[in-house]
Amino acid sequence: MKIAVLPGDGIGTEIVAEAVKVLKALDLKFELEEAKVGGAAYDAHGHPLPEATLTLAKESDAILFGAVGDWKYDKLDRPLRPEQAILGLRKALGLFANFRPAICYEQLTHASSLKPELVAGLDILIIRELTGDIYFGQPRGRRVAPDGHFPGAEEAFDTMRYTRPEIERIARVAFEAARQRGKRVTSVDKANVLETFQLWKDVVTDVHKDYADVALDHMYVDNAAMQLVKAPKKFDVLVTGNMFGDILSDEASMLTGSIGMLPSASLNDKKQGLYEPSHGSAPDIAGKGVANPLATILSTAMMLRFSLNQPEAADRIEAAVKKVLAQGLRTPDIHSQGTTKVGTRDMGEAVVKAL
């Protein structure tokens, strides 16, 4: 089993170091190979996704990814920005299905920004389409506005697009996942305004015919944003497009206590996957040793389950995380009165010990 380790920038290097310790503590035979990505790769090689990094990713069974990005790269041309590395990996490997489980651990019920009774026992799964939508749609660019409210003014534009097969395959992923869980799918769209999402709604409705055992409802994204903070436990599986999924999953992260708790898996049709925390490189806390490594550690559990066929090892990691939370250990983002504040490294090492 070969795992590509791509720490990236900012807190990426700090949190991935802890996840690697956890993987090594499992006593399974992995080949781990590290490469630079994002701003770190730009600094060393002049490109955020060098050919060697892409080749390593393609040849691996799974990729452990930290995070990329920093304000200091904001002035670079878009193709050279660190964020292009993660978009490029998703595209090159066809990682169209993004799983973002939002689970509120019992010990963190009070760390959530919502009332404890709203989040106690929360276990929902957001499935985000990851290789289409307005993030990849062409054409895009800048020009002189040919018409509209201000003809002749500077204008920027992006294109939202989805094809039927792209929607079909992500809908199947969602219905299959729901079959293993609460048997309910909520498809989130904006069909009242956007043609792209009218097609989305139509296709999801068509695919549902093959999954009579799963209940389906449709919800507009603005209402979904509201329902997520009003009554999040009413959801089971949410499936949505790339941009809505990006935004709703960050919102959902706060239900769990912190974005530092939210793992993710991005899979292609060969079960090859990229595993990363849902958060970014957090430049505001990078280098301080305080980032929460649990989202990354929990991402390795998803890796073991989805790509490496080691479900017992995945269970062991998740049990170890619960154990350190039960011991009262907390990084600052999830710290509350009566618990013990620890840094990134202590948290990682506590998980290793709990294993």
Ligand code: NAI
């Ligand atoms: P962010 O997710 O990096 O940070 C948002 C807030 O959450 C910050 O206050 C940060 O300190 C906190 N936070 C994030 N992860 C944390 C952790 N593990 N423990 C404790 N606190 C944590 O999002 P932001 O600030 O919008 O973006 C920063 C950079 O990251 C940008 O360059 C952005 O483009 C990039 N980014 C990269 C992603 C990726 O590599 N997949 C995803 C999202 C953003």
Ligand code: MG
């Ligand atoms: Mg995001």
